[in-house]
Amino acid sequence: MSQVPRRRGRLLLALATAGVLFITGCTASGAPVDATSYKDLPAESGTPIDGGVVTIALTPGLTPNYIYPYPPAATGGTVIGYDLMWRALYRTSLEGEPFDAATSLAEEPVISDDGHTATIALKDHSWSNGKPVTADDVVFTFDLLKAAIAESPANWAFYTPGQFPDGVTVTAADARTAVFSFEKPYNPSYLVSLLQLLYIMPSADWSIAATGGRVLDYTQPENATAIYHYLTGQSEDQSTFVTNPLWQIVNGPYQLSAFEPTTGSFSLTPNKKYSGPGDSRIERVDFKAFTSPSAVYNQFAAGELTTGRLDASFASKIGDLRKKGYNVYGAPSPARFDGLVINFDNKVDNFDKIIGQLYIRQAMQHLIDQPGYIKSRGIHSGTATANYSTGGLNSAYPPEFGEKATYPYDVKAAEKLLTDHGWKVDAEKGTTCVRPGTGDDQCGEGIPKGQKITFTIASANDPAFVGARDLAFVSQLKKVGIDAKVVTKSLNYMYENYGNSYAPDNADKWAMQDFGAFVQTSYPTSNNAFNTGGSFNLGSYSNPEADKLIEASTFGADPKALSAEVTMLSKDLPVLFFPTPDNLIVWKKDLSGPPSTFRSMLKFVYSPEQWYFTGKQK
Template sequence: MTHLPGTARGRRLAVLVAVLALLTTACGGGDLEKALRGGYQTLPRESGSPKDGGTVTVALTPGLTPNYIYPYPPASANGTAIAKGILWRSLYRPSGEGDQVTDASLSLAEPPRYSDDRRTAAIEMKNYEWSNGRPVTADDVVFSLALLKAAIKESPANWSFYTPGQFPDGVTVKASSSHRLTLTTETAYNPSYLMSMLTLLYVMPAKEWSIARTGGPHLDYTRPKNAAAVYRYLTRQSQTPATFAGNPLWQIVNGPYRLKSFDPTTGSYTLVPNRNYSGPGDARLDQVDFKSFTSASAVLNQFKAGNLTVGTLDSSFIMQIGALKKQGYHVYGAAAPARFDPLTLNFENTTGNFDKVIAQRYVRQALQHLIDQDGYVRSRGVYSGAASVNYSPAGSDSPYPPAFGNKAPYPYDPAAAKKLLTGHGWKVAPGGTTTCVRPGTGADECGAGIPRGQAIDFALASASTPAYVGARDIAFASEAKKLGIRITLDTKSLNYLYSNYGNSFAPANKDKWAAQDYGPLYLAAGYPSSNTVFNTGGSFNLGGYRDAEGDKLINASTFGADSGALADEVTHLGEDLPVLYFPTPHTLVVWKDSLSGPPASFRSLLSFLYTPELWYFHR
């Protein structure tokens, strides 16, 4: 366990006291009611007469500074790619809407036509062009899939959406003409799931990028050896941020904008229109500046100073809505589609027998009973009313809701948590140390591998931003202490958590963490399958959760024809607790009222989907 020195421990205690005081204050009345007058959950309509020109300044998500440009950063690079979906479009554009997988109008291809056995899909490309005037063709899609396969063959961790044996394994793409291709799969997929994978297939220029060295010959990328050489070359070219803007490779784009400049020190960058872009939108803006920030409070300060045009804020700043509106900003907030906030549990951490303890479903149920979701939502110290309760990986208001709906399977109930523990052989010592007194595998005993005297004592790695993460973790640890469960908080940066605390890509560290709260996890809006996240061997199964029934249900939603199988999967994962569930905070989208565009283009910012080609300043 991590032990804090005296000074740090005193600071932690002061924070704990402050948060607990805030938790006792409901959100009704007073300043909060005044701040929320007029609401923030109504999306403003498109307005004004468009005018050409102007620069939009966008705030990037704090803590995720971009440092890579190739769309698929290898795991070893610990990279965040810049302008994803703006420079290079995926074959099908994600919709950002809860009931749609793709945005048909912004996709590079028409919807697939499937064979009866769902193993073949005929796809026709739209008339898009690369920035050098060459058409975007079916061969570009073949090239892009070959590079994705090369990345995964080098390391499965190179694509966080990969599960061995699944997409893109067993998937082939053949171009029958310049604008037509056939996609074939060895195993039939649920069409909605396959489409969610195709929204992640970024289309890259085959003719210009199929080289293994600068100025070298073009290679036959359909040969895996050549595809691997091309992949290694492109990723090497992406390892020097200072060259991003000047490298001619990265100027060949099919999206609405191209890169003008990149600051390798801060991660900020500037985009200008791709004049050969042939998709929807007029690209009226002269320039889009993306600015990096280290904290959400710094973003807020820049909004208040009038230096930002568009950005998002976490729910801890809900009290600022009124002030931002007075300064000429629109504010819209909601829970992002297919987002849930998990407290990730490490089922493989053997330190102090944590793996044996957390393997017991009743222990996970008891811990979930200690999370006061309704109280956290109301609390000014956590969400200040700007959140929605949520008890499954599907997220709030999902088109695939669990069978229990919005009724918590394990509602906040410390008495129920205590009963679960005492009923399974634990002596609960409120404020002290709860220990196992009846070891064994019987129905009223502690469970396999748990010795007499075992305590429930573990460290929780808590992300340093956004602010609500630390607040809810402190509240949870305090509630656990009342039942004799010791949870030691260890604050870490988001980048540190991503790099070091994930058994799927940092297996050597599996005994260095027991639980982590890194904020949100986003599944595919429109079809929020937990494939790769909670299935055995899933590439983003950070805690090593394994459950035969869960695997069975995830396979049914992934490969079956019945989309209703997803609701069964969601229900089981809400009840079996591969993670503990926190409320889903409302992301606040903020933009100047002098800027307008289709309302959906601002709502999609909840899912970090940027469509600046649809925006304009109005007269």
């Protein structure tokens, strides 16, 4: 596998664990679920007691195998509880704020008038060995990130050449003040989203290139590279994750106390020096690895799990779980949209010319029955929410049309768009261009007379609802004489072969693809995904207006820039929109804490230091 496809796969996993992955699951069974049965988030309740062990189900397939916060691409590493041991400058919030102020290491950045400087004041936090968290630690982390990228651009899944950390320098103005300087100013909100990915590491103890070695000046690139090699080398020995003193120096609420290399299960105990919110009443937190969603459900049914995510295929069991003493809460993952990716560079049967016409994409979106897919027992069985925007649902940066359908399901509207633009619609023999040309009532540039619309959709083999919705879409296309067929592929195969930005020679081998979800940071700009030449612009979408709006949302200062970008893209359809599956969070009723800490599990953000049991524990 080449480095770039591997990087794309790592991006999806990284976004999942930081806040960005599609649900792994099976086809839903049973009668459609009433979504109102799980939409209410229970209030905090009960009298806290000390002690108890919380057992959390890891999502099947997301088993950790690495401990250094920035694993090299070659390792395919998934980091153990990184957010609970090493906090970023800013922590993700699901409460409509740019970041969670209470659990972040720093105060809100102060941006200079010209946008070239961001001054960041650190809060009073300490490392588990009692040393203070300082601005030098921020500089150290940044310099090691740059060393990783210099080794290989694939070593940081969020890196795009020419963007952060390129053109950025970080200095320590004093012990508690870090100053970021930018050659090109960033939009402040976008900057905060980037700094949510900067997990701070201890400069006083980790700036060595050998065990027991002398402390090095990490601001020198050659030293930063040597330190990076040492730390990543240490992280490859899973048998020493608990015993290696390096990994016991943390600034988050927990330290690693046990790790099972064969399964990826691990345990955490409280960091007694942690000064963030929460009383850390829980004695220990066990993260348990699983190989399948059914295994997770069986453990919930047996009462062996305290909390975790329930696969939507078991939504019909919500009532049973409540009888067994569990709360269940569900909602769409924030900053997620499910899109059928369009390949604008596929020339087979003039697909590029056809799909380049906006009216064609509008007609196809009119053929996606989102409400029907949500209700369907074969697709979502009631456990999804309609979405029509690249910003996702309940976004702080909504499109101007809100959450309404820009192109609602309407077969007649789709047919009219085709006939109004020079096509003869024939559901039996296939729809044909009868008025070629570039006029308003003609088929469009490069589409010859007699042209039919035919193409292939590459569909991921997991989760199962992906294939089900693709087949449903194909059946709707046939109603207006469009001939499409679904070809099922593994996710790994699609990651390696279906992306024009990294596999351009395969552009004519796929016309559309459905790999699940786009899951983004808390600032859901489409930078890199839909700008011309973007590193993750899989289908070669290109629109000068989109480029301008993405540039403004990424580097401009207008707080409304992202909403303008989302509005334009959602109308122009660089992808076709499917419903967003709901995530289901389950936890025992005798476990409580701030409701926001359970809502944050929608994006794999855990805060057990703020939880407590309310009854007698074993």
